[in-house]
Each structure stands twice: as structure tokens, then as C-alpha cells.
Amino acid sequence: MEPVEINAGDYYLRAFRNDDRVSDLRALVEAYADPATRRYLYALAPSSEAAAEMYVQFMTMGWEKNYRWSWAVCDAVTAEVTAGVILHNLDHRLGSAEVSCWTHPAHRGKGVLPTALNAVLGWAFGGAGLHRIVYKHAVENPSSQRVAEKCGFTLEGRLRDNEIIDDQRVDELQWSRLATDPAPEQLP
Secondary structure: OOOOOEEEOOEEEEOOOEOOOOEOHHHHHHHHHOHHHHHHOHHHOOOOHHHHHHHHHHHHHHHHHOOOEEEEEEEOOOOOEEEEEEEEEEEOOOOEEEEEEEEOHHHOOOOHHHHHHHHHHHHHHHOOOOOEEEEEEEOOOHHHHHHHHHOOOEEEEEEEEEEEEOOEEEEEEEEEEEOOOOOOOOOO
């Protein structure tokens, strides 16, 4: 599948890139250098431009093989990367996926992620025909919980000892949103 670009008002969502015109490498290294981002998304954490290049290739391959769809969330005016949204564990037969997302530390608290994720969900349910999207996060991550709530996800339950963070087993909350759920009202 070719990468899908999404206009989300103040933000423009496009595939992660590193080419002769656009490079997201520095923004990826900066975002993942943040302790909170690394803490919760350590498996994907590019700590150098070489690792960020591999990250971009990994995301690009997901589009090419149609098993992972990812977006760099960019400011519509400056084109600066402000966040990232990834739909992974795609199951085309069931019409399901799981979402992972992050916000660049310089852009937290500005509503970037709820705006971008709601735009992705609109496309995923409408354009891509998905039916169910799961969102999981560590119980002690209130920022992720606020994103889930603002994006209209329904809390399904607590997954005990489902993740390892800081070398400790932690519980996660699992949320889902269905194509048949009403669109969320934007919360402040």
C-alpha cells in the first residue's frame, strides 16, 4: 500500500521520511531522547541518526507490505515533526489493529496527539475499512489515558503484568474503539 497523507487542520500527517528533500532523523532522535518517551516506547527508541534511519526504513516497509501504517505528525505551517502515530498488528481479515503513539516533548500539552489520532482513526475506519482499534498503555501513564479518553476509546480492562518498564512488570490498561462507536466530542 502507498502511504496515506491526512490533513488534520493544524497538522499534516505523512509517512516518516529521510530523502533528499525531507529528513525526520533529527526529530526522531530528539523525541526518543526524552526519558518519558524512552520509558514507554523503548522497543522503538532510535538513539542515533543511524538508528533513526532504520526506524524510517522499518516504517516504510510496513506500508510497502501492508502490515503497519505510520505517520509523522507535522505542523501544517512549519512542517516540524510534532508527534508520531503507528497502526500495527494489522489483521485485515478481522479489520483490527493496535495503535502506538508519541508526542515530541516540545509539543506536549497542545492537543497534537488527540487531533492527529482522531484523524487517523477517521481514515482507518472510513478509508481503510477497519472495525476495531486497540490502545494500550501503562497504568501509571496518565497522559496516555487522556489521549484514549479524548479519542473516544472505551476502557476494556486491566492487563496484569503485561509490560516491563524500568525492569519491572507493570499493568496496562486496554482500550478499544470500534467503527460503530460515535465520534468523540473534542475535550479541552
